[in-house]
Amino acid sequence: MEVQDQLDQLLYQCLPDLDRAMQRQLEKEEKERPAPEPSRRFQRRMNRLICRERRSEKEKQRGDAANQRNRRFSGKRVLAAALILAAVMALTFTVAASIFRKIRVTQYRDEVQGADVYRFSSERGQGGELVVVYPAYVPEGYTETEKEYREKWHYLTMMWENAAGESISYRMYQFIGGSSFSIMMDAEYTSSETVEINGLEWFCTFKEGQYRMARAQTGDLFFLISTPDTLPKEELLRILEGIEPPGEQAVGQIFQKEGTEELHQRVKEIKSDAKEQAEADLAAQNTAAAEEGIAFIRENFPDYCGQEEILEKGIWYGCYLEAYYQAFQTPAPEDAVLSEEKNYWMGRLAGEIAQFAYVKMDEDQTLTGEWLASLEMLLGNEE
Amino acid sequence: MLTVYLSLIDTEEQRTRFEELYRENSSMMLSLAFRILGDHYGAEDAVHDAFVRAAGSMDTINRLNGWQARRYLLTAAKHAAIDLYRKRSKQASLELSYEDLEIRAEIEPGEDEKGNAVLEAVKGLPEHYRDVFLLKYSLGLTNEEIGGLLKLTVSGVKQRISRGKELLRKKLVDEGIFL
CATH class of the missing domain: 1.10.1740 (Rna Polymerase Sigma Factor; Chain: A)
Structure with missing residues (x-):
């Protein structure tokens, strides 16, 4: 038990007052020189941390004290299935496969860039009927300034402008004949809602001071409308009502769900365990697992998918390194200079590659191919 | 979908x-x-x-x-x-230099002369001692908790408290206060 002398007693008595006075001084200085608005990158990182803490607190409240630390690398058999992987705090994915023509649509949120990404690819040799859909309604005061159909990429772009120089843009994309396209849209909107019009489910977003947008996907078609934020919502809805998609296309969508929940749950468990361990090791300044993880990524490049155990280790080490070096995250892998920054990206990229392989997504390596290239660059630079 | x-x-x-x-x-x-x-x-x-x-x-x-x-x-x-x-x-040994605004804090002097002297002396402590003092005596954290926050060992925390108190006593002696 600590023995308190007279000085200790005085310190216990007086220091709270000093502390408060010092904080008031800081508050005063802060009012005179307020801090600048935090960047979007910082807000995104803090939102992730807050969500994680919310989840953690909910789990505590539910009394979920299951110790998952010993459940590693069970070697569970991977089932061949297309499925959704909802990676909380990181990415949200949607995959659909057509039974008539194979159109792969992958939708995810890139938290670092603050963008919703739609990636479309269709198989070569699969033809299809070309479709062009023009909007039937344009708000009063707007005149057409652009109209172009790009045959190579099968997309239509139109633009209208009003006297104030504000513009409305409309794009219609069609994915046939081996085309592949990525569309990125701002994900940091103020509000959003989904409305169903003419059989299309429109996802509408609004960002004050910037835009009002709507997007919808059906079969091999993707529609995107962007208007000024000052345009009333009712006008946007009228524009959407004027867009009539073609009748039932020879493109269907099947979503196979076999084993979805089990695989999803297993990935979640592995990631949660890895993050917990990383946080504990950070607090204890333990670097052993981080060094192991870097060695694992280097030794197994580019084949993280050989065996189930390798897959699960890839997910675990990837998430571990991502959490361990979280403080060194840069906007993109190319921005990584310090070894800690590279370690962050090596973990993140390897982890995501392993996750995609685990759930048999992206078999043609449309996405993971790019990630492997970035990882190779990082590993090459390290050497 | x-x-x-x-x-x-x-x-x-x-x-x-x-x-x-x-x-x-x-x-x-x-x-x-x-x-x-x-x-x-x-x-x-x-x-x-x-x-x-x-x-x-x-x-x-x-x-x-x-x-x-x-x-x-x-x-x-x-x-x-x-x-x-x-x-x-x-x-690692590079000394940082930045304006320590907190030491400008004004404390309303109380009747206790010793208390006032201790407060002024703590304000004048080097920051790495003062931070440990605030965590211990204002927040009531244990040495383990302080070590966890500042990435110090428990013995490191104890050392800073011990040396900090020595410095305080020396300052107080100059003021004619013996503790």
Whole structure:
């Protein structure tokens, strides 16, 4: 038990007052020189941390004290299935496969860039009927300034402008004949809602001071409308009502769900365990697992998918390194200079590659191919 | 097509203490970290790191009231900024120089002459002692908890307290106060 002398007693008595006075001084200085608005990158990182803490607190409240630390690398058999992987705090994915023509649509949120990404690819040799859909309604005061159909990429772009120089843009994309396209849209909107019009489910977003947008996907078609934020919502809805998609296309969508929940749950468990361990090791300044993880990524490049155990280790080490070096995250892998920054990206990229392989997504390596290239660059630079 | 949207449900009931701490203190932490590092990007990294540390110590923080929790977070942000500064400059012994605004704090003098003298003496302590003193004597943290926050060993914390008290006694002796 600590023995308190007279000085200790005085310190216990007086220091709270000093502390408060010092904080008031800081508050005063802060009012005179307020801090600048935090960047979007910082807000995104803090939102992730807050969500994680919310989840953690909910789990505590539910009394979920299951110790998952010993459940590693069970070697569970991977089932061949297309499925959704909802990676909380990181990415949200949607995959659909057509039974008539194979159109792969992958939708995810890139938290670092603050963008919703739609990636479309269709198989070569699969033809299809070309479709062009023009909007039937344009708000009063707007005149057409652009109209172009790009045959190579099968997309239509139109633009209208009003006297104030504000513009409305409309794009219609069609994915046939081996085309592949990525569309990125701002994900940091103020509000959003989904409305169903003419059989299309429109996802509408609004960002004050910037835009009002709507997007919808059906079969091999993707529609995107962007208007000024000052345009009333009712006008946007009228524009959407004027867009009539073609009748039932020879493109269907099947979503196979076999084993979805089990695989999803297993990935979640592995990631949660890895993050917990990383946080504990950070607090204890333990670097052993981080060094192991870097060695694992280097030794197994580019084949993280050989065996189930390798897959699960890839997910675990990837998430571990991502959490361990979280403080060194840069906007993109190319921005990584310090070894800690590279370690962050090596973990993140390897982890995501392993996750995609685990759930048999992206078999043609449309996405993971790019990630492997970035990882190779990082590993090459390290050497 | 099945689509899963990730959304944050932000209601009063669902806000955790952690989130409240972030909303109430992040601005001041950013200002403090910016004073040390001189760039906003770095200051944000330091504050994020401080909150990561805080997230691992919510059991400790939940015992503290509002201004005590703020002191905890400010200390975490300051030390995270210092760590980042050292990593960037790769010179562990490099001395930082930044304006220590806190020592300008004015305390209303009480009747207790000894107490006043102790307060002024603590204000004049080097920062690395003063931070430990505030965490121990103002927040009531244990040596383990202080060590966890400042990434010191328990014996390191005890050493700083012991040396800090020696310095305080010397200053107080100059004022004619013997403790």
